[in-house]
Amino acid sequence: MVGRLSRSAILHIGSEKTGSTAIQSMLVSRRDALDRLGYWYASSPGVDTHSALAMYAAPEYADDLLEAFPGGAFNEQEFFHSLANEIAALPSHVRTVIFSSEHCQSRLITIEHVAKLHALLSPYFDTITVIVYLRRQDEMAASLYSTRLRGGEPVADILSSFDQSEFFWARYFNYEQLLDRYAHVFGKSFVKPRIYEPNALLQGNAVHDFLNICGLPFWLAEEAAMVNRAIPADGQTFLLALNVWHAASGYSPNHDRAKPVRDACALIAEERLQGRPMRPARDEAQHFYEIFRASNERVREAWFPDRSSLFLEDFSQYPASADDAIDTHKAALRAAFVIIEELVRERGDVENKLNAVKDTFHASMSWRVTAPLRAASQARRTCRTERFLCRARRYLDAFRRKVLRANPVSDDQVLKSPES
Structure with missing residues (x-):
């Protein structure tokens, strides 16, 4: 491209389950600092993780990512121009642009997919370095x-x-094929695989290791939040039972009567339940x-x-x-009780918000211009939240009654720890 600045790109492609979310969270929270250091974490492919890269290069294997885009739709040409505009608008002191999406490991399973990604990025950069972390399968x-x-x-x-077809192995677990694809397209010298083991990572974690490869200072990782905590065994058992129940009820995973409830339960299980995941x-x-x-x-x-x-x-x-060997019914019920308790507490918070909105409406009679419209918008959002929480609690209560009928136990039995 004639007249463009000399720039390089760093393309972090995961793998999945190797601390990618922690790396992305750090990059997002340090955008301003990165800018001052001459680096840029791109935003046109996504605010946090760059799912649009996988959607663009391998749309047939990335349809489950659509919910991350406005209206649940992805427009290839709009993204193409959005990326071009972002790169064109970069300040001259920015010489390195960082991209990060673990979906580039799991969705781009052919050389053609990787070549399409390379064709998207290569016009803007002199070099593109691919960083990938490999975890024991x-x-x-x-x-x-x-x-x-x-x-x-x-x-x-x-x-x-796990499906034992060659397709699934190639998609997730065959690192030889993964590295061969990227080396074939980007060049072997520009592919930097790392082993995802504490003794192989700088300071024992992927965030510091990634910063070191990028030539960035470690203070960028200070106060990095813990993300993607594992769901304990009780929570996994509950989610499994919930998924089985939804499937038996004819709900697809993304059905509007299944996904919101499951997402809320998973979040609460992650934050409130204790213990290790099943092994x-x-x-x-x-x-x-x-x-x-x-x-x-x-x-x-x-x-x-x-x-x-x-x-x-x-x-x-x-x-x-x-x-x-965990007692499935008791584990699910333990989790259900915690989740229902949290939903009840959240509903109380929503009721407080509704009361605040009600007061706002009374006060808004004397406001001018857009204030009443803002209050109305807040009320609509809050009411939707309340309806969701009521629906989630109703489903969970029904699930609890169903499990209790199938396997009657006393509350004392249910609330005991797995080891008791």
């Missing part, structure tokens, strides 16, 4: 279980429920890992020749038998 799969429950899947098995049995995790041993060894030879193995092969974090 069994650990990645176990971590994905909560994500699948959040997405509405009624899957009971942590590992064995697969040790031999099951080892068997899952063995599927990728040969391809992992080829990745080690090509990209990490100084390592004795691509990943540490310690499986002691897994129990001898799977954690699914």
Whole structure:
């Protein structure tokens, strides 16, 4: 491109479940500081995570990302021009632009997908460096279980429920194919894979490691918030039961009578419940890992020749038998009681907000111009929130009654901890 400034790009593509949200949260919260340092975290592909990159390059595999876009629709040409305008408007002192989307790992599963992404970005930059974190496959799969429950899947098995087709392995777990795709298109010297293990990451975490690769100071990571906390076993059990119930009721995962309730329950379970997530049995995790041993060894030879193995092969974090021995009904009820309690508390907050809005309406009679319109807009938003909370509580009460009929237990039994 004639007359453009010399700039480079950093493209962070995940992988999924390797601290991507923490990296993105840090980048978003430090936009102004990055600007002063001559870096820019792009906003046209998305405010937080750059889902539009995956939507543009592989729309056939990214339709589940549509809800992140206004009106649930993605316009390829509008995004193309939006990106061009953002780059054109950058101040001259900005010489490095950062992009980040873990969906570029999980959705871009062909060379054609990666080539389309490269064609989108390459006109604006002299070099594009691709950063990707690789996590041992069994650990990645176990971590994905909560994500699948959040997405509405009624899957009971942590590992064995994965589709064992070549498509799924290529999409998520085959790092040899992933690195080959990006090296083929961007050039091997511009692809920087990292091992997602504490002893392999600078200061033991992905945020500091990422800053180091980018040449950025570590103070940018100060006060970084913890994000994407794991859902404890009780919460996972409850979400599984809720997903099964919704599926049996004929609701798709994105149905407007299923998704809002599930999202609220998942958030409360993440914040209020205690304990670790469910884990697969040790031999099951080892068997899952063995599927990728040969391809992992080829990745080690090509990209990490100084390592004795691509990943540490310690499986002691897994129990001898799977954690699914947990009493399903009691676990679901424990979670349900906490969630209902939180919803009741939130409803009280909403009622307080409604009272405040009511007072605002009385006062707005003397306001001028747009103040009454703003008050009306606030009231509509608050009323929608109240209706949602009432509906969620109604569904949860019905679920609680259904489970109690199927497996009667006393409240004392329900509220005991799993170990009791």
